[in-house]
Every structure is written in structure tokens, then in C-alpha cells.
Amino acid sequence: MASSQNWLLRPFQERSTQLFLGVLFTALVVVTFLHLFMPQDSALHVSAYTVTLLGKYLCYALLAVAVDLVWGYLGILSLGHGAFFALGGYAMGMYLMRQIGDRGTYGDPVLPDFMVFLNWDSLPWYWQGFDMAWFAFIMVLLAPGLLALVFGFLAFRSRVTGVYLSIITQALTFALMLAFFRNEMGFGGNNGLTDFRDILGFNLRTDATRLGLFIATGIALAIGYVICRAIVASKLGRVSIACRDAEARTRFLGYRVERVQLFVFVVSAMLAGVAGALYVPQVGIINPSEFSPLFSIEIVVWVALGGRATLYGAVIGAILVNYAKTVFTGVMPDAWLFALGGLFVLVTVFLPKGIAGLLQKRHKTKPDDDTPTRQEATA
């Protein structure tokens, strides 16, 4: 146990994290280079389209890491993480809407187009402050964090566990979806928020901004990954696993299981919020369908596919599934659901530990230095 004194620095000593960060940063640099310095017609040129696409994958990867943190290490199968993702996205979307200013269709200096359209005469109170970037960015963390705090406090306090917890997380996101669909809510209803112009003064419709967002997402993923890894490698991480595997035992050891769960759950929700916030400017729209329970289930599928309780597996899963989706929806538009559905079935049946399980098998001879054989058992 050659652990660092500081819990946040600990992950940097793990081989898996070093490898992960290495791969991630190499990818960022390579893509940036290929995008900027390769001529347009070169075979190696990475177009702005691809950059944005990769940026989107990285957002999903961060979201998957957040889900893996609670599912893999805490044993809480959240079928409502899309809600936190969407809330972060909406916070960012509101900022971007306010940035449009009087350039909207109706030229109203304050009200977004959809409000003019629906005859709102003033900005609702919860839209105040979103014209300031710092406020919006705090809300990106705070909105999902607070929701997770309240929801988690209620749920964990009364020891709602297992499938009951999963189902009420689903109920949560479903209720939010219905609420955000309502035009009276003031979030643009089904159309959501769209037609963004710029972020922090940079025009969103230029390739440079796209590249910047892609890099920012990569860095956010790296930070998110390190934070999760740090939690997992700390004693708290081991307590989390303890809560997951034998909740009562942990409680009798004197740990307040519900607080451990709450802490990790809130951290995870905030990470999901950040992922959502980075997602919105890259895809250009946020609408209530991100709250859809099916989307939340899909996130879980990415994690399972990549390999639960490994963190990097979640990243692989998210990128792989979404890449497959991009390819299949273009190549075989009529039949891609067969491929995707089949993939889910095959992986769960034949690769119970996901893709990470496959990788681990290959590395079995060289176990991780600090946690000998743990990951195998947790998958």
C-alpha cells in the first residue's frame, strides 16, 4: 500500500489511471493536431463534424463514469441519472439562451424567443442570474447536486434499496420529463432550448469553438475520472464497496451508510451535471427527452457493456456504444436496432464483466499494484 498522503493525488500513482490519462491526452492532442494541421483533403484530416462527435462521446463517457461510481462501487442502480445530466444541460442551456440577447427572432433583449412567443411579459425568477457565466456554471453543479441531495436524503434515510431505489429514480426522471414538457414551466416545453449563438464570447458556430469545447470536455473527463478514482482508492471507496456488499455489516461497524451513499450520490450527480453542461453547446439543443427513462437505462447499458466497477470500462462502453450507434444509423438505418439490441444481449450473456473484463483477463499476470485482485470480484 504505497499510498500517497493526499487522497486526491493517490490516483496518479495507479498504473490504470496513468494509462487512462495517457490515452486520453494523446487522443486529445492527436485529434487537435489532425484537425488543425492536416489539409482538408488529406486522408488523415479530422473534420469539425468528427471533432464535435468525439466531444459528444466524451460527454457521454463522463456521464457513464458518474453512473459507474454509484452503481459499480455503491451498488445503487440509478435509472434516473439522465435527470442530473439534463439538469446540468438545462443550466447551461439557460445561460446560452440569455447570451443570445436581442439577436433572437423577435429581438427581445431579455426574453428568449419561446417566451415572447407564448406572451410571457417578464423573465420568471428562476431564469434570473443565468446571464452571468459564473452563476450558470455554479448552477450546473448545484441544480443536479441539490436534487440528488434532497432525493438521496429521503431515499437513503428510509433505507430504500435495490430495485425499489432503481424504480423511484426512474419515477423521478419520468416526473421531471413530464414537468419539463409542460410549456407553463418556462423551459421551452418540447422544443427545449436551442438556437444558441455563443459561449463566453466565442461563436458556437465556428470550428475553433468546437475544438475548444472538445478539449474542455476531454479535460473535464480527465478531472472527473481522477476524482472518482480518488474516491474509489480512498478508505471511503472501500467503505462504499462495504455498503454495496453488506450494508448492515457496515452499519454495525459504525459507518453511517446513508451519509456515505448520499455523499457519493451527490458527487456523481454533479459530475453528470457537468457532462450535461458540456453536451448542450456541442449538440446545440437541450429538450426534455434527455429526461426520458429509456435514456437513463441506456446509460446503464453503456456501463455494463464496458464493465462495471472499473470506471475506465464505463468510458469504453459509452464511446463504443455511441460510436456503433453513429455508424449503424448511417450504414444500416433500417436494421441498426437489431444490431444494438443484439449487442446488449450478447454482451450481458457472454461478457458478464463487460469489455473491461476481457482486458483484465489479459492483464491477469500483472495485477494492479495497490489493489491486488479486487476488481475481478466486484464486477
Added chain:
Amino acid sequence: MTIKKHVKLGLSALALSVSLNAMAAEDPIKVGILHSLSGTMAISETVLKDTVEMLIEKQNAEGGVLGRQLEAVVVDPASDWPLFAEKARELLAKEKVDVIFGNWTSVSRKSVLPVVEELNGLLFYPVQYEGEESSENVFYTGAAPNQQAIPAVNYLMNEIGVERWVLAGTDYVYPRTTNKILETYLMDQGVAKDDIMINYTPFGHSDWQNIVSDIKRFGSAGKKTAVVSTINGDANVPFYRELGNQGISASDIPVVAFSVGEQELSGIDTGPLVGHLAAWNYFMSVDSDANYDFIDQWVAHTGDEEAVTNDPMEAHYIGFNMYIEAVKKAGTTDVDAVKDAIIGVSVPNLTGGYAAMMPNHHITKPVLIGEIQDNGQFSVVWETPSTVAGDAWSDFLPGSKDLIADWRKPMSCGTFNTKTGSCGASAGEMAAADE
């Protein structure tokens, strides 16, 4: 190590596929089709994909255009709105298509809009919509509210003598806007506020018991009552079933729907619905040779004797032919040239008349009111004496009554304010970005 290798392989594969496609032969004219083939909207959108494919086939059989063949590029945005934007970008940036036919829902159009504008593409949008939009790069071949809702209400008011109105819709922007326009319009016509009931339901709403019972009650006030329905797609079947079962017949309280066409009726037992109404710009039962030919062609294409046609299909038919004409006129598929050439192009529609592209990128259409028959078809009971030009900005909304759109040079503006005589901010910026 292996991870790194995999990622690198993946990345270079991606890069390779991108560039390979870019190098593909420039020869055929590429037509992008952006309709959901899976997810909730597949119900409505798949036939539109088939329609465009059929039109392309036919055009190719006739020798293509400008001596070039057309080639369909189909992608599936899977009823996922951000995916619409991504796929639009894929079509324009990666596949380099010359034109896109696509979208159904407003939200998907809103999602695609910035992409099409940024990459200067062409989009033909075939569905009736809420208006309040005019983009340089989008051609709206479906009905604007003044081409559907207002004539329908006029018909009910003048021919049936309706005095009391239920505006029922799914809670999204099209019903909201339409109902807003109608509310203003009805009140201008002297209808009291008490005589208008507005109700919104979520997508896919399936339990209509309470609402239908409310409508029944609302209708027993002694004034002729009608329901103006902007209920979307799937929710209609349970709605009409409940109407039938609670014994509301068309002669008591007629329902006029703006989103129910032949395609939707093909999922309903129309027996109990005979006499309820729909307002469209085309019905499959329209008695014209162009229509019969189109139906024959469609039946042959699908191989299904029972296959039905509907209004958005006609919109694509018109849009596609307009595009072909514009390309011929411009002599090139260059987007800017086609954009300029298409204004004023006039092609036959399926109801026996002609549709012309207006400077605001909307087209002229006749408005038809049809009654549902027991064979799942509509019989036309009324139509406008001449075609109506689509109005991008409604005259009945306070924010937009002074706005017009005109994309002819030198004005080239989607939001020209006739009061201030200046072009709105958004278009100004767009024009600046173009230079």
C-alpha cells in the same frame, strides 16, 4: 497498451471513413433523407423516406436531371432530437449532399436549423407547422397556420354555425401556437372567452375518459360546439375511441383535426368516427388524375394494395419537383443558385392545381376540409376557392404581426419589420456572416 492501440485504431478508422466518403464520386446528385426510421416518430416518418426514394427512382428513370442521376443518402435520426442535428451535419459535412428532405416534429426542425444555416444546406420540410419561422435555407412545403387552421375554423363557423370551441392539443409548440392564433382569431370574430375551452395533454396520452367527458359537458350549453384538435399522432386513436364510446357523434360535436391524416386513420376503426373532420391541403380521396397516378405509383412502389397516401407525402412530392425544376432553371446544384432559382417556381400539386414557391419560402396551397368516411378516407366537403399562400409570420400574434419574410435579393430577410422598415437582428447577423 492494448487500450491505446484500440483507441488509435478506432480514431484512424474514423478519419479514414470520413475521407473516403469525401473522395467518393461527385457525379450523382446526392439527396439526403433525414426521417426517423425508429423510435416514436417512425410511425409517421418512414413513409416519407419511402416517398422520397420513390420520387428519386422515378426521376432517375426519366433520366435524372442535368444529365446526372440522383442518389438517396438515408440516415436514421431515431426520433432523437440532438441526433437530428448530428445527422444533418453528417449529411452536409460528410456525405456532402446537395439537398435534404426531412424532419417531422418542430423540435427536430429547430434542432437541425442552426446546422443547415451554418453549413448552407437546403432543407425541404414537409409537415404542417406552427409558422413563426423563415430561414434562408429551409423550404416549408407543409401548411402554415393560415393554410390550415384558420380556413378550418371559418368553415365551422360559417357552414356549421359553431359558436363554442374546444381547442384540444398535445402540449408542444405547434398546438400552443395554433391555439393561440385561433384564440385571438376567434375573439376577433366576437366569440366570448367563456365559449373557448383550451386543453393540453402530454404526448401519447392514452386515457381520455375525463377530457372527453368534460368536452361532453362543455358541449351541453346549448350552443353548437366543435373541437379543434391539434392532438398529435398516437394519442388520437384512444381519443377517437373514447369519443365514439361516450357517444359523441360528429353531428353532436364535430372534431376537426389538423394532425390526423389517412396514415393515422389506417390505425383506427373509423366506423364510429364518420363525419368528424380534418383540414389538410391534400386528401387521398381527391379526385384528380395527378393524384390517381401518384397513388398507382405509390402502390406499385410499396407493393401494398392498401397503402395510403397523405398530406406530408404530397408536400414532399411538391418540394421534390420544385427542387428539380429549380436545379434545371439554375443549371447547377449549387445551393445559392438553387435558392435564388426556386423562388417563383411553380409545379403541379396533386389536387389538380399548381403550387408556387413564395419569396418567404412557403408555398401556395388549397385548403380542403374532409369528413372521415368508414373506409378510412376523407371526403372533401369544402375547399378554398383558390390557393392560399403560406404566411411565415402570423397576423394574429402580437410579436410577429408586423414581420414578413422575403428572401429575394436585395431584401434577403426572414424577419423584415414592416413598421420599422428594418430587418430583424437574427437575419442581420446571418447576412453579415455570409459576407
Added chain:
Amino acid sequence: MGILRSLTLLLIALASALSLPATAQEDDPGTALLTNLAEAPNSKVEEALNAIVSSGDPRARGWLEAYGNNRLSQVKNTGQVVVVLNNRGRDWKIANPLTGENMGEMSRRELDRVAINNAIRGQLGGILAMLDLNAPDPDVREASAQDMMGKVDALLVEPLEARLELEESAKVRNRIEEALAIYRVGEGDLDAVEVLAGSLHPRARASLNVAVRGDDPALAAKAKQALSTIEQKLKLNRAAETLYFGLSLGSVLVLAAIGLAITFGVMGVINMAHGELIMLGAYTTWGMQQLLPGQPGLALILSIPAGFMVAATAGIIIERSVIQYLKGRPLETLLATFGISLILQQLVRTVISPQNRTVVTPEWMSGSLVINDALSLTLNRMYVLGFALVVFAALMLIMRRTRLGLEVRAVTQNRNMARSMGIRATRVDIMTFALGSGVAGLAGVALSQLTNVGPNLGQNYIIDSFMVVVFGGVGNLWGTLIAGLSLGTINQLLEPWAGAVLAKIIVLVFIILFIQKRPMGLFPQKGRAAEG
């Protein structure tokens, strides 16, 4: 209902027409009458109709019915008026309205429909109802008298009064009196208000409302009084109606969830493909109706076993091919079955069609059971409610009283022990999953009568189903029943004042808060389960 009845009448009329000389006579007056109708502009249609009625031609009724049903067309070339027997597709079957002689098929292009609209159809309804008032069956007379309500005009008053003199049946008399009273209130008759004071019929209320707004203060006051009496009666009816709505929605939830209560509650399989199994049941109904055209009722009844079998077979295939490999990994069943649900949805889209399919409601399930004029219970929903209860009772019997039920309970409680006692656990797994899936299929058969039959059918119910099962307490069938019915009722009680969306949100929030209070649902599985 009305249409189908009319259709049978049309057939009778045509049959009687057949008994007439089979060859068309050159100078048949019908030709002129029909051509006159076909070519009349909107303003002249009424005249043309009256001409037909007053001609006394025995075939008139058939012509009017055909006209009302949009079945009269004119051949473009010859101007001959024909009856369209089948107006689906591009070629229509036509017959001669004068002789009933079949004229084979003709392309739609060649035919010009004789136009009719709602206004004319309303007048036609009055005329036909008038004819029906002389029918021998008092029920038919009552129905037609009811049709007359609100349609009485100055022309009809006299024949109606004459009819009232002759009428023997009390209920028909009441109806005719009400129908007349509605007309008379409009004319300012104070006594007529008395007649309407007891009526719950919407038309009666409508005419009273008009009177309240009218110029005659005495009449207005009286009408107002009558209305308030009616309102009192309506309140009770409305409460009963809301309760019925609630139970009906509840029964739908129970049906959708009860199969899940078995696969998920008893076996612990989180079956995300449950919705698609429901969908299969609904498609089976559609398939049966395609196989038995013209007999929707029989097809529906046969669909009950067929839907069960189809869904159960699909369930067995899913269990054997996937779920058996996921024993003890319940969360992973979620992922695999999610994949299966995607596949099944797309399969239906590819093999059948992405569009919704039409499932016909048999006549005995259409319309409603009339308790009184203000309260009528829709028949299709009543059948579904009853069906839900029957399915529930049958399941309870199976679980409590049969060998299979015993084995299922044994296996779920202690798999190893059950196996060592000679129970073939694998077989029990298959049977249980097939049972749960089959019940989902039954739900699909029922839902096909209420909602869309399309590829998205399942998705709309899967989340609600899980909510119901969890709210009721996993593993408890009674819990599922109570949970479904109570959630449905709560939803419908909230809807009138909160609106449909908000009502649903409130119900969801209620479930979330309820689970906080009772983390194991309404009826938790009790016992001193030793801590693991």
C-alpha cells in the same frame, strides 16, 4: 354501432330490392330521383331528399342509408348513380341501386362521389329516425326517439304528436315528450320546462341553457330553476363517473402490470421486454382479425388464448435463450431484456409495419351501458375491467391452488431446497416466465381495444407497470391489484382540477414519497429474513 346497424338495414333493403323485377326498367322513377339527388347543389339537397321520401318508393330507405354512409356515387361517363358496396382500395365494387344487381368493380377514377356533409347527415338522421318511430320493436322506437332529441323542427312536430297518440310504450312516450319539449322550450313554452326538469339528457340541458339566456324573463327563471335541479342530480352522477374512470384506468394498469408482477415480482427478472410482450398480444388480436375478416368479435375471443400462447412462446424463447444464463444477476436481466425489447420493436416495424394497425372493436363492445342520460359506462372499458379481474382471479388460483403455483413458490423461496425435493427448478422457471409473459399477452389483447396497436405500444406501459408492481410490493399479487386500482383512481380524481400532465406528475411524486415511508411498497414481503 349506429353505422353497423344501418349497414345491416341497408343489406335488408337491398335484399328486398332484389325481390323486385331484376331488370332495370327504363322508366324507373328511381333513376330520376337519384340523379336529381346526385346533381343537386348543396342548397337543393333537402328538396331532393324530400322528393325521395315522399315518393313512397320501398327502396327509398336503402337509398337514404347508402347516401348517409357515403356510398352513393355517380359514374363519370354515363351519369348513372350506383351504390358502392366496398369502397376500399383503388377499385370499388358497385351495384345498381334500382335493382340491387351487382355491377362488378370499377376504378375509383371513373366514379364521382355524391357529396354529403354533416349538416345533411343530421337532417337525414331525423328523417330516418322518423321512419324508425314506426318500427315494431319498442327499443328501436326508443332509440329513434332519442335520436330525435334536439332535431325536432316545425315540420316534425305534427307527425311526432300523432305518433305520441298512438304510442303504447311508456319509455318511448317519455322520450317523444322530451323531444317535443326541447322544441317547445325553444318556442317559449313554460310547461315544457317542467317536462325537461327531470331530464339528464345533454340536449335537454342545452335547450334550457338557451332559454336561460333568452329574452323571456319568466321562461329564463323557470329554466334556471330546472337547471339547478338537474345540476344536483348531475353531481352524484359525475362522482360515480369519475370513480368509474379511475377504476377503468386502474384496471388497465393492473392488466399491464400483473404479468410483470410474476416475472419480476416472483422470479426477480427485471423484464424490460415486458411491454413488447404486451405488444405481441395486441398484434395477435390484429392478426386474428385479419384471419377472420368480418368477425371481429369471434376473432377477439379467439385472441385471448392465441395472445396468451404467442406471448408465452416468446417468453419461453427469451427465457431459454437469454434469461437462464443470467440466474442470480437480476440487474443484468434488465440490460439483456432491454436489448430484446429493442429487437422486438424493430422486428415488428420491419416485418409488419411501422404504422399502427387497425383493430376493430366488435359491436357488443362498442358504445356504452346507459345508466341514465348523464351516466353511461363505456362498454369496452367495462369489459377490460372485468377481464382484468378475471385474469387476476385466475392467477391467484394458479398460484395458490395448483401444483405449479406451489412449485413456483417453493423455488422462489429456496431454490436448492426445492430442487433437492425433486422439483425441477428449470421447468418451473420456464413455466413461470411463460405464465408471466402469457398474461402480458392477455393484457395486449385487452389494450388493443383501448389504444394504438403499433410498435410503440409496449414502451408506453413499461414504466407504469414497474411503478405499479413496486408500489404494491414486489412479489405480492394482491399488492399489484390494489396498487393499480388505487393509482388509477388517484390519477383520475386529480385530473379534473390538475390537468392530465400534472396529475401524472403528482402521482409519480406520490409514489416516490410513499416508497420513502414504506421502502418495500404497499404490501412488503414479511418475515424475519435473516440479515445476509
Added chain:
Amino acid sequence: MSIFQELANRDQVFDFLAPVQSPVDVRHGPILYMEDVNVSFDGFKAINNLNLTVDDGELRCIIGPNGAGKTTMMDIITGKTRPDTGSVWFGSRHNLLTKNEPDIASLGIGRKFQKPTVFEALTVFENLELAMATDKRILPTLTAIMKPEYRDRIDEVLQTIGLQELRDRLAGILSHGQKQWLEIGMLLMQKPRLLLVDEPVAGMTEQEMERTAELLTSLAGKQSVVVVEHDMGFVRSIARKVTVLHQGSVLAEGTMDQVSNDPEVIKVYLGEEA
């Protein structure tokens, strides 16, 4: 970073080497006191007017046929089950009925489950680490570092339970008996004032049993130990005072000899067999 450092330092205040500051007041009587406790599940009376006192430093064995309420009694003491009526005191200061499981555990009551419950996905070492008496709040746990003293302490306990060889293996691969030992080791790490041990020797060999007996006896005196056991031989080998539970209440209490000659007890046990 410095904030975290500071937080980490605070940990030292709770150094386990410092004398356990269990504020349990035993000057005026027993360490555990249960009076008139009643619990019923669905009408079934699991605990029926139970009265039980355990003195400080005592080793008490509790026996009784299946369903006598032994495990339920433990659940009540550790806060898992709330009784319908009655009072339960830890020392003369702490009313256990107002506290939850982690509070009770922090007060110094440790519990070993009937079925051995260890964290199978963690190593033996980590299992003991988690059990160690430290600040168990969130942030201190997050920033906790492994100090040499902790390591020594864990090694010491590993020695005691004889699992040094398996130090870095996952607990999941241990045999049943080894898991029992590990769980006892975790109890030792907690340094509780009162140990509740549910069937400690189930699944152990004769030899292991002997060692367990030795360990438990050695603990008594410093700590109070309550053992629930079925194995009469084992009970006889360690017991000083035995309580017999039957149908949720105390049937008899005394030395092993006294109890085993009690006619009531014989009847209950024989009746059980018959």
C-alpha cells in the same frame, strides 16, 4: 490541499491508541439492561416480556431452541429492530432505543452475525481496516491515510485470528471458518465494550472451536461478551453463566449445570426433539 491535510490531521485526535473513551457508565450497575421488552411480527410474538441484564466484563451464553428470539434480541440491542414496548439501556446513561445502528456501534457495541458477514470484495486487510475504531464520518474517511500504527494494530489482530498468510487475499475466497474468524477480528478492531456474538463456531473444526473458545474467554473481563450458540459442547466449555430463552422470554438462568438440570428446560428441549 492544505485543507485536506488539516482534515487528515484531525484524524489523529481519534487515534485508536488513545484509551477508548467509551462514555459508558457502569458504576451503578450492569452494562446491558433490558426490561419488559416486547416485539411482535404480524401478531407473532417474537419477544415476550424479556428481561435480561449483563454485567460489565461478563461472558454470557444464551441458548434456546429455534425461534426462541435470540437473533431478534440482538437486533433490538443493535438498533436494527425497534421493540413495541420496554426499555433497553447500555450502562446507565444510554437509552439504546433512541439510537440507530451506527450510533450504537460507535458507543461500543460490536456484533457478529449468525451467517458470517465480511466484505467479500475487499481483502482481509481492508476488512480489518474498515472495522478499526477511527473517525467514521465522511470527510475524515475520504482523506484517511494508512499510518504505521494502524498497520501494526491490524497485523496484531491478524496474528490473533491467524489470517496473516491471507492478508492480501479477497475475503470472498476464505472458507466458512476463516470468515467467522475474520468477523471476530473485525469485532476486535472495533474495541467494543460489549460484543454480541451470534453462533461463532458454526462450520468450524474442533480445533478452530477450541481456539475460538480461548479467544472469547480471554476477552471476557476486559469486555463484556454475549454469545448465542447452539453447540452445547462449546457452551459448556466457555460458559460461566447461561440464559435460556424460550418463546421470547427468559426460561432459566444460572450456571450450565443448574440450567441443564432445570426440568422446564429439559421439557422444552425434549419437547423440541419429540
